[in-house]
Amino acid sequence: MYLKKILWAVAILGLLICGFIVYQIYSAIFSPNTQFGNDEAYIYITSDASMADVKKSLEPLLKDVLTFESVADRKGYSNNIKAGKYAITKGMNNNEIINTLRSQNIPIKVSFNNQERLETLAGRISLQIEADSISLLKAFSDDAFLKTSGFDDDTKLCMYLPNTYEFFWNTNAQDFRDRMLKEYKRYWNENRLEKAKQLNMSPAEVMSLAAVVQKETAKADEKPRVAGVYLNRVKQRIPLQADPTVIFAIKKETGNYDTIIKRVLYRDLEMESPYNTYKYAGVPPGPITMPDISSIEAVLNPEKHDYLYFVADVSNFGYHIFAKTLAQHNRNKVQYIKWLNAKKVYR
Template sequence: MYIKRILLVIVLIGLVAGGLFAYKVYSAIFSPNTSFANDEAFVYIKSDASFAEVREVLDPLLEDLDSFEQIAKRKGYASNIKGGKYAITKGMNNNEIINSLRSANIPVKVSFNNQETLENLAGRVASQIEADSTSLVRAFKDNAFLKPNNFDDDSSLGMYIPNSYEFFWNTSAQGFRERMLKEYHRFWNTERLDKAKELELSPKEVVTLASIVHKESAKIDERPKVAGLYLNRLRKNMRLQADPTVIFAMKKHADDFDMVIKRVLYKDLELDSPYNTYKYNGLPPGPITMPDISAIDAVLNPEKHDYYYFVANVENFGYHKFAETLAQHNRNKVQYIRWINAQKIRR
């Protein structure tokens, strides 16, 4: 009788201990384990992150980091970490958090426009995805990529069509570059290619001319008129004589794209650079900036007119006065020179 009681006590203790253990395991898996006040928090896990680094990222967001680690190891996540951007919802338990980190990588919006160099583009993109600017520049300038795809150092900026795109945050530099090449070919659809062919320009030449149009006029409604003017000059084999190309040539020559130049001087027109369209006929070797889509489409859909000259309109800032003849242009130019001198803009 005494032995039976002992056995009964042992069984009861075992049941209680087992129950406590089961409850502890259940709580570790299914009890809420978030400590933030917002409805949702986002975490960024690097592609090569260790579990210790994941713990560090999650530390401010979880009530019980040790229980998370226990379940992460049981579910195999600690040894199979995946990079990306992930959402953790308030009240999630460890099981749900791990499932999210394992399979719910969230795309991010990557936007860029008006970049003047590949280095600037890399810096802009690096602020939005995991790849750093150094790896991006290296990928952008890789001749093993450029040459087979008919690009070079001068034209490669034109491959990146400014817009907003969805990427996974952990996209590599090479992955970003390959995706943008696909977007470039998607942009240059049959309709745009046919329009470029009618102008007797290649897509790369269209982008180069569009970069000049973009720099010359910030007014989208004026860009087709500016594009028409430069196309008129190209057909007549006249030099484009575009001030923005001289400014770009000066920056490139000085290797300083942060240089601020508000006024082009006559001496600047003598700079010997293929980008100086006062000195060389035709288009420069590549774009002088990243033109936005409105500038590209302005070149593809130019306004038809007989203008060959234009100058800033000081009576309607942002727009220009256009002229068919040099004599008319010189009259328009007098007013602009008078205004710019009054502003005491020397450089």
């Protein structure tokens, strides 16, 4: 009888211990384990992250990091960490957190505008995805890639169309570059290639001219007219005589792309550079900036007219006055020169 009581006591104790263990395991897996006030919190896990790195990222967000680590070990996550951006929802348990980190990498929006150089583009993109600016610039400038893709040192900027794209945060430099090439090829469909052909221009030449249009006017409704002026000049083999190309030539020659030049001087027009469109007819050998879609479309769909000249309209800033003859242009230019002098803009 006494032995039976002992056995019953041991059995009950064992059940209690097992129940406690089961409860602890269940609690570790399925009890809420977040401690932040917002509805969601985001973490970024790098491609080379260790479990220690993941814990460090999650520590401010969790009530108990140790139970998270224990469940992560049991579910095999500790040895199979996935890079990316993840959303942790308020009230999640460890099981839900780990499942999220395994399979719910969130796409992000990556945007860039009119960058003058690949260096500045690399810097802009590195602020938005995991890849750093050095690896991005190296991928952008890779000689083998440029050769197989049909670009060179002058035209490599053509490949990047300013827009907003969807990427995973952990995208590497090569994958970003390759995606941009796909977007470039998608843009240059049969219809646009045919329009370029009708202009007797290659896509790269269209984009080089579009870059000049981009620099000349920020007004979308004026871009087709400005494009028409330059295309008239190209057809008549008249040099473009575009001041932005001279400014770019100066920056390229000096290596100082932060230089601010508000007024091109006569001596600048003598500068020896293939980008100096006062000395060399035709479009520049490459884009002087990254043209946006509206500028490219302006070149592909220009306004039909006989204008060959234009100058800034000081009575309607942002727009220009157009002329068909040099005599008309010189008369129009007087108001602009007076305005520059009055503002003491000498460089």
